[in-house]
Amino acid sequence: MAVLVLADHDLGRLSPATPRVVHAVAELGPIDVLVLGEGIDEVAAEAAAIAGVRRVRVAQDAGLLGQSAEALAPILADLAEGYTHIVGSAGAVGRDVFPHLAARLDLMPVTDVVAILGPNRFQRPIYAGNAIETVVSNQDKHVLTIRASAFRAAARGNEAAIEPVPHGDVAAVAKFVAAHRTEGDVPDLATAQIVVGGGVSVGSAEGFKLVEQLAAWLGAAVGATRAAVDAGYAPNDWQVGQTGKIIAPDLYIAIGISGALQHLAGIQGAKKIVAINTDAEAPLVKLADVALIGDLFTVVPALIGELDRLGVRR
Amino acid sequence: MKKILVTVKRVVDHNVRIRVRPDGSGVETSGVRMSMNPFCKHAVEAAVALVEAGKAEEVVVVSIGPKASNDVILTALAMGGTRGILIETEAALETLAIAKLLAAVVAEEQPDLVLLGKQAVDDDSNHVGQMLAALTGFAQATFASQIGVEEGALEVTREVDYGRVTVSVPLPAIVTADLRLNTPRNAALPMVMKARSKPLAVRPAADFGISLAPRLTIETVSPPSEREGGRIVASVPELAAAIAQDIAGMEAL
Ligand SMILES: Cc1cc2nc3c(=O)[nH]c(=O)nc-3n(C[C@H](O)[C@H](O)[C@H](O)COP(=O)(O)OP(=O)(O)OC[C@H]3O[C@@H](n4cnc5c(N)ncnc54)[C@H](O)[C@@H]3O)c2cc1C
Numbered sequence: 001m002a003v004l005v006l007a008d009h010d011l012g013r014l015s016p017a018t019p020r021v022v023h024a025v026a027e028l029g030p031i032d033v034l035v036l037g038e039g040i041d042e043v044a045a046e047a048a049a050i051a052g053v054r055r056v057r058v059a060q061d062a063g064l065l066g067q068s069a070e071a072l073a074p075i076l077a078d079l080a081e082g083y084t085h086i087v088g089s090a091g092a093v094g095r096d097v098f099p100h101l102a103a104r105l106d107l108m109p110v111t112d113v114v115a116i117l118g119p120n121r122f123q124r125p126i127y128a129g130n131a132i133e134t135v136v137s138n139q140d141k142h143v144l145t146i147r148a149s150a151f152r153a154a155a156r157g158n159e160a161a162i163e164p165v166p167h168g169d170v171a172a173v174a175k176f177v178a179a180h181r182t183e184g185d186v187p188d189l190a191t192a193q194i195v196v197g198g199g200v201s202v203g204s205a206e207g208f209k210l211v212e213q214l215a216a217w218l219g220a221a222v223g224a225t226r227a228a229v230d231a232g233y234a235p236n237d238w239q240v241g242q243t244g245k246i247i248a249p250d251l252y253i254a255i256g257i258s259g260a261l262q263h264l265a266g267i268q269g270a271k272k273i274v275a276i277n278t279d280a281e282a283p284l285v286k287l288a289d290v291a292l293i294g295d296l297f298t299v300v301p302a303l304i305g306e307l308d309r310l311g312v313r314r
Numbered sequence: 315m316k317k318i319l320v321t322v323k324r325v326v327d328h329n330v331r332i333r334v335r336p337d338g339s340g341v342e343t344s345g346v347r348m349s350m351n352p353f354c355k356h357a358v359e360a361a362v363a364l365v366e367a368g369k370a371e372e373v374v375v376v377s378i379g380p381k382a383s384n385d386v387i388l389t390a391l392a393m394g395g396t397r398g399i400l401i402e403t404e405a406a407l408e409t410l411a412i413a414k415l416l417a418a419v420v421a422e423e424q425p426d427l428v429l430l431g432k433q434a435v436d437d438d439s440n441h442v443g444q445m446l447a448a449l450t451g452f453a454q455a456t457f458a459s460q461i462g463v464e465e466g467a468l469e470v471t472r473e474v475d476y477g478r479v480t481v482s483v484p485l486p487a488i489v490t491a492d493l494r495l496n497t498p499r500n501a502a503l504p505m506v507m508k509a510r511s512k513p514l515a516v517r518p519a520a521d522f523g524i525s526l527a528p529r530l531t532i533e534t535v536s537p538p539s540e541r542e543g544g545r546i547v548a549s550v551p552e553l554a555a556a557i558a559q560d561i562a563g564m565e566a567l
Pocket residue numbers: 198199200201224225226227228239240241242243244255256257258259260261262263266276277278279282294295296297328352353435493
């Protein structure tokens with residue numbers, strides 16, 4: 001048994017999801033990490049430093065830059081023979097590539113895995129996390145995506161060998177036109193230790209700045225509801241929930257968020273939840289560990305002032 | 315572009331608070347309100363809007379499921395679909411089997427574009443579009459929040475982890491719809507009446523000669539662990555103190 005993990009990376013850096021994926025599959029067998037892209041020497045080096053990695057395999061090609069399914073899947077498929085498990089994170093690239101790969105290999109994938117109970121026994125949430133399915137895969141090979149937020153990161157300090165993998169012509173079918181990146185150096189939402197989230201009740205993009213200010217004060221990532229994103233107050237990659245990112249921070253501070261089922265789907269893994277809301281009956285207030293009933297426009301600035309007084313700043 | 319194929323799945327309505335059966339055999343679906351998967355609504359809206367804009371001629375609506383899935387096909391026809399195909403089966407098929415059946419329909423219908431939802435909100439799989447692309451060799455563009463038609467190609471804006479990316483994909487293509495793609499229409503009553511007279515072919519899934527046997531065994535379905543509600547604090551200083559205490563107790567990463 002051996003495991004092939006596809007590294008997640010962006011702008012030449014390894015994503016924080018990958019050490020978590022490696023940790024998640026540590027019991028399944030020796031782990032090789034595959035890095036596909038161009039200008040990814042640093043990604044490969046970072047991958048080689050993850051504890052538990054046997055070797056890092058690298059293919060560089062301009063056709064891999066967009067990380068499209070058509071470009072990545074053939075390389076993964078060619079390597080599949082040597083592995084019992086082919087694994088990625090359940091981020092946007094993994095969700096795009098792994099079902100495509102699975103169909104190509106005539107395998108039924110198991111995606112959004114939140115617990116690995118054995119070599120072919122996995123748990124995954126369904127119905128926006130309102131039920132957990134335990135599945136047994138009766139196949140001889142398994143294509144998996146892992147929810148990084150459900151696992152801790154593997155330690156660092158390894159020096160695995162880095163080897164090139166031969167590959168044929170890379171055919172990226174989709175031509176890149178433009179990237180629309182959310183600028184700013186807020187921490188990665190899916191793996192952040194603290195997340196501050198805002199809802200549509202902030203009223204404007206200007207109002208959402210209050211949420212961002214508290215996040216910046218706490219060194220936290222910023223989350224948003226679909227309603228806030230749809231209204232144009234926050235970028236789409238901040239959306240948390242069934243359709244957005246899944247988070248599992250130590251602390252989630254939800255500001256003016258009602259707690260719709262689809263939003264709750266994204267925050268079930270949070271250790272502590274704090275809610276600020278004018279409505280004591282809001283579902284999120286009901287399940288928060290600590291809630292304050294009040295108007296966010298006065299509470300949030302006062303909260304920053306009070307944290308300042310207490311000397312709490314990260 | 316001539317023909318668009320759009321897929322619609324009948325699922326438990328997204329507003330229903332689901333109940334896990336006490337024996338662990340699954341989620342209770344009998345006596346529960348069912349409706350079209352929300353993401354499929356966006357796919358249908360996109361397809362119909364392309365026809366209205368003169369960019370395509372025909373929208374063929376496909377659903378795979380029990381007889382009752384007729385109702386979601388009718389909804390799509392009322393929204394403006396041209397004709398429907400129900401691939402009938404009582405079995406709860408895995409996404410790979412669904413994709414194989416859809417690939418057979420694609421081979422018959424030869425559409426220029428297949429529009430699907432990005433995920434079905436029952437199993438939250440997010441598989442079928444990508445699988446269908448692998449099986450048909452059509453270009454793949456998932457999680458679309460914008461679609462523009464060009465000569466022989468589509469310009470698709472996709473929602474990704476860092477924001478959005480715009481790509482150009484050649485036709486024939488497979489596109490999966492995200493929620494920000496459009497605002498689906500509610501069909502007016504005359505359209506609902508008219509939908510009943512549109513062609514709707516019903517074909518048993520078994521007739522396709524495709525192995526639909528499951529690859530996975532669902533051992534059990536269980537409810538998630540319940541969160542206990544906490545306390546309500548009365549003032550900002552109390553709230554700040556609670557947050558300060560939490561942060562002090564956090565493990566350094
Ligand atoms: C298929 C599907 C998928 C979806 N996926 C997602 C998803 O991934 N993520 C997601 O978030 N949503 C998702 N949604 C949408 C979801 O159902 C809700 O509509 C959304 O989460 C509501 O966002 P909200 O809490 O900002 O707004 P609302 O529900 O309108 O709540 C606003 C809250 O703010 C409070 N409030 C108002 N004024 C103030 C004030 N001055 N100070 C403090 N509090 C105030 C109100 O009491 C209320 O609780 C999805 C929906 C569908 C159908």
